[in-house]
Amino acid sequence: MRSHTRLAAACAAALALVVSGTAPAHAQDDHAATQNLLNRYLAQAGPGVAVHAGNATSAWTLTAGTAQFGTNRPITAADHFRIGSQTKTFTAAVVLQLFDEGRVELDAPVERYLPGVVTGNYDGRVITVRQLLQHTSGLVRDVRDPRANPDGTYALAELVASAMDEPRQSAPGTAIAYSNVGYMVLGMLIERVTGQSAGEAITNRVIIPLGLEGTSFPAPRTRGMPDPYLPGYGGGRVGGFYLWIDTTTTAELSRWSTSGNMASTLDDLVEFYQALGEGRLFSAEALAEMRRVVPVGEAGAGLGVDRVPLPCGGVAWGRTARCPPGTRR
Known part of the structure; x- marks a missing residue:
């Protein structure tokens, strides 16, 4: 992947093209058109x-703008932020490692690994692991009515179970239908196969080996982030002004688990996506499976990554970040 520009979207920092190297001293002067676009974006959003x-x-x-409302601190590549649905790529990476180890078959029904879990309005004997990874399982997009634990946290099994009575989005294998629930099922699969919590598996298999010191899969009830970080805001426009409310710690992140609860930095995401493309996390065979896409217009949906054609030529591989409520910027 070093020979191409890669794409990774960040909830808190809009859009990131991730590569390695040292920033030039006059980047803003050298990229005036991009800077102008950021300035225009800021006029409609922010802070x-x-x-x-x-x-x-x-x-x-x-x-453009500031990392924190009320200050004058530019966003940096070392700032921590909620990465939203880029969590899914970390989840997919662990599943593909298990594929490499012969412990998971991508085209096997999920019922083989989680008997009796995908049930109700769905059939785990038909839905495959690949379909869960590629958003073609037909599972409902979001959990709607899970029961919280007494301490306000959510168990992964409860999140999945609460969604089994929801209507399916499509028949398995027939359409792309984005599903956070599908990636929660994959979290349960990781736990069943590895004997670890999903967070432990992602940490031990991806975060630690790559030295991603700014990346974390937070434990239940862990809502803060280390400094420096980008707060999440809610609010809206009031006349010509925005009213911003800091919502960084309002969301219980266990509610999103393996579909969207992680935090990272732009620097760490560079390292992570390069590691994927360079074969440092799993085999060339697994990478080829990850990049087998279902076409979506000119783009394509792979296993935890998307293929995005670039207007300047070539393609980007990455994951757009759909952010949980309370973590948007």
């Missing part, structure tokens, strides 16, 4: 936006 981009030899971060 801050950043793009982390680069090529095979260097990288740079362009910013």
Whole structure:
């Protein structure tokens, strides 16, 4: 992947083109068109936006606005933020490692690994692991009515069970239908096969080996982030002004689990996506499976990643970040 520009979207920092290298001293002067686009975006949103981009030899971060409302602190590539649905790519990476180890078959029914879990309005004997990874399982998009534990946290099994009476989005294997619930089922699969919690498996198999010191799969009731971090805001426009409410710690992240609860930095996401493309997390065979896409217009949906054609030529591989409520920027 070093020979191409890669794409990764960040909830808190808008859009990031992730590569490696050292930022040039005058990045904003060298990329005036991109900076102008960020300035225009900021006029409609905010309070801050950043793009982390680069090529095979260097990288740079362009910013507009501020990392924190009421201050004048530009967003940096070292800021921690909620990565939303990019969590799914970490989840998919562990499943593909299990595929490499011969412990999971991608085209096997999920019932083989989680008997009696995918039931109700769904049939785990028909829905495959690949379909869960590729959003073609037909499972409902979101959990709607899970029962919280007494301490306000959510068990992964309860999240999944509460969604089994929801109507399906499509028949398995017939259409792309984005599903957070599908990735919660994959979290349960990881737990059943590895004997670890999903967070432990992602940490031990991906975060620690890659040295991603700014990346975390938070434990239940862990809502804060280490400094420096990008707050999440809610609110809206009032006349010509925005009213921002800090919602960084309002969401219980166990409610999203393996579908969207992780935090990271732009620097760490560079390392993670490069590791995927360079075969440092799993085999070339597993990477080929990850990149077997279902076409979506000119783009394509793979296993935890999307293929996005670039207007300048070539393609980007990454994951757009759909953010849980209370973590949007």
